[in-house]
Amino acid sequence: MKYRAVWQIFFLFVFVGYMFVWVMIPTKTYKLSWSPDLTKKLSSTYFREQGTNLVLFSFPLMLTAVLGCVYLHLLKKSNSESSKSYYDFLRRPALVMAPLGIVNYVELIFAAMFIVLMIWSLANYMYVSIKYPYMIMHGMPQSQTIFRGVSLRLGYIGNTTWAFLFFPVTRASSILPLLGLTSESSIKYHIWLGHLSSVLFALHSIGFIIYWWAMSHEMILMIEWSSTYLSNFAGVIAFVLSLVIWATSLDRVRRKMFEIFYYAHHLYLPYIFFYMLHVGVAYLCMILPGIFLFLIDRHLRFLQSRRRARLDSTRLLPNGTMELTFSKDPGLSYTPTSILFVHVPSICKLQWHPFTVMSNSNLETNKLSIMIKIEGSWTQKLYKQLSSSLDHLEVSTEGPYGPASSHFLSHESLVMISGGSGIAPVISIIREIIFRSTESNVKVPKVLLIAAFKHTTDLTMLDLLLPLSGSLLDISKIQLQIEAYVTQEHERPIEDAKNQIETKVFKPSPSDLPISAVLGKNSWLWLGAIISSSFVMFLLLLGFVTRYHIYPVEKRGENYHYSFKILWDMFLVCASIFVSASAIFLWQKRGISGEGKNQIENVDLPTPTRSPSSWLSVSDRELESLPQQSLVQSTNIHYGARPDLKRILLDCKGSDVGVVVSGPKSMRHEVARTCGSASAKNLFFESISFNW
Incomplete structure (x- = not known):
């Protein structure tokens, strides 16, 4: 500018x-x-x-x-x-x-x-x-x-x-x-x-x-x-x-x-x-x-939380991971690694939990998806509800909140390191790179993804690299190499029919609205x-x-x-904020509500499907699309080993290598020490986490 x-x-x-x-x-x-x-x-x-x-x-x-x-x-x-x-x-x-x-x-x-x-x-x-x-x-x-x-x-x-x-x-x-x-x-x-x-x-x-x-x-x-x-x-x-x-x-x-x-x-x-x-x-x-x-x-x-968000579908992975896909206003744009706060009243009336947005607002103009991994009692109850026979779930959201701009694309190459569900923000970055690769005269960095998982079933999270509409994407323009490590299993187990990704579609409710910016397009x-x-x-x-x-x-x-x-001071502060914020919010809400209702009425619901994971088998995969095939061909799976992060990072060539890490504290600290060393002056570090 x-x-x-x-x-x-x-x-x-x-x-x-x-x-x-x-x-x-x-x-x-x-x-x-x-x-x-x-x-x-x-x-x-x-x-x-x-x-x-x-x-x-x-x-x-x-x-x-x-x-x-x-x-x-x-x-x-x-x-x-x-x-x-x-x-x-x-x-x-x-x-x-x-x-x-x-x-x-x-x-x-x-x-x-x-x-x-x-x-x-x-x-x-x-x-x-x-x-x-x-x-x-x-x-x-x-x-x-x-x-x-x-x-x-x-x-x-x-x-x-x-x-x-x-x-x-x-x-x-x-x-x-x-x-x-x-x-x-x-x-x-x-x-x-x-x-x-x-x-x-x-x-x-x-x-x-x-x-x-x-x-x-x-x-x-x-x-x-x-x-x-x-x-x-x-x-x-x-x-x-x-x-x-x-x-x-x-x-x-x-x-x-x-x-x-x-x-x-x-x-x-x-x-x-x-x-x-x-x-x-x-x-x-x-x-x-x-x-x-x-x-x-x-x-x-x-x-914003008074609105009920429209939950369209969910993908349930065999390792206890859930992808929730919401309907969103086409005018809502957000940057990679943004955060959405979710509230499910049927689980707890008061608790809100933050989750990384995986979807890309440019690739998926009408959808917003997040990844949730079973970690505690709240997520266990959510998984149980989603895997039951219910056809509608009441959900409220706040956000998404994210950085003002995407700076990942400024690097010559990008090394992204994730552990477990830490792959969620990495997915959002990859989808942004896929979108930018479709634009003319835009150079995108080549990407090396180091993904560490505990069990073979965790590999199904790689299926979320592409959205449900991924068959329409052309990812041949990006240089993507995926090195996946399964640390607690020494060989690929016999493929089990239970290792399936289950897709469920929910019925819309007239009171549910697409997720939109709290203050509209010019927020x-x-x-x-x-x-x-x-x-x-x-x-x-x-x-x-x-x-x-x-x-x-x-x-x-x-x-x-x-x-x-x-x-008097406290009362006047609260009164001024209440009057000003409420008036502008209600003014913006009129247009948003009308657009949201029209969108709900005009959506054709897909039929529920069960899509096999293409990552559990190495030799005989049934690939549903060319993008899936391209991803599988660029992926190497290593069993019974942990990635040697220091060696991988120090072997990176080039003067401008971005390093993004998202995962357990020990992994983030190891990567940070390597990037901070005198021998890694070409590495530019960034950590994505809710803690440090």
Whole structure:
């Protein structure tokens, strides 16, 4: 795109300015010079004590979010793909270790900068607290002042982590794509920030408990709910809720007792509520953008989830893998490796689970398919229902969510390594390459797929490389080599009649609709409209309430309850988001609903079939199509062996080899170490996973 560099420079300028403010906040210069001047200029009768922080912390990121939507719309409209750039080497793995996982140089630099910011803030807060006597409480020994000051400032620094905590979990984010991130790839940042904020708030809370109990002997202050200052009791409630969320989110608990983690994590709503009551309106404005954008995303997800998605068919593989194919709106486009969240009320009323979209929006204009492997109780119940005699299944979806552009095609060659069901995102990339190969003057990379499976029946997942309509595809233009490894069996077993892929077709329901973009075709522009209109609405309502309701009370010299101010802020944020997002969603829904109903009425249902797996037999296969035959001929199956990933990768020739890995943690870490070594400068690494 012609002006892409200009956009990126502007976003960088805003980000540097925003971070500079965070650097200056804890300093003596800001406290004694900047803050008084800014308060005089920005604390008007319309915003009072919130004015300064709204300008310094809220406005820059909200502006970035709105302009980011415009930028992403133009990027999508131009069909621009990410290309190789001079800073790609910074995305190479720099560190591979538990519990951090795979960390590239960009992440390492930002993590180091953030840690320096934390240390800098603490050091400056301590200096200001101890150096200047107006911070020392009358009649209090200096040691107690220092202890109280340290405990207080740990809370300030914890509030800094909250300024960034919600960006990684905002799925339809216009800020993450500016950094080349998606919500799924950056979830680890949310976890890191969550652990850090929990530690800081725990130290802050425990420090004050010790101070009240052992030093000032005023434990009664723990349950104080002041009308003129922040509420200590609200802070105690928030602290207890944070401990529950933190304890259940630890890796061991989350993996072994997922449902406890899932339901306990929803305590974030009351946690945010009491946290806001504790910190007050001024500190709310410092962390407002992340929460504001998250609430917009959360409300849009709620509105989208009210629709019932039309499930057309399923393919049941003998290894317990399911392919679910939904009807989709032809105007819905998405990139490879996108994620769809699925909810099946008949299994669980509350749980949503993410799955990789295998289909390609260009190859399959009316269909969207995902792969689900039996891993736990939820997927076991789903497989049981799909394999029964039911002819309709009620399903809701959210998404799909994915990267802003496909960058896999920019490499000369591509090595994709998968383990088990990790082949799902690989399938989406291969289908995109198949589509691009049909376009004129488009050069696609040659592809080497290394797929590791435990059992022979897992080879049936290779049948999903092509969609059900794969017989119409021409894949002769792509250079594809598949090396499949069956690790726990030493020879091909005798072919069993049970090793079949069963295809089932479901009857449509008039209430079911094709999956569509939550805000229609121009979703980025409409998201920008929601962000801008809701934030402007919030500012107007806040100014009105402050000027004509709060200010007159304070002008008379009376006290306006401190907690009521934050309640007004929270109410106005939610009301503005609800009105703006709901109005635009309903406006877009009118056209989408009409198109969806017409599509359901005009679809001819195929008859159920059972298609034999072409991968279980080497000599006498019954191939149904030329594409299937081409795939089989380009596949080698290795029994009783694991792929020597280091040797394979280091033997790759060429100056630009993309390496994509999706599978178990040990596999991803091994590939990352190899790609990060000095002898693999031609390898450009990317990991696809929900964890690290």
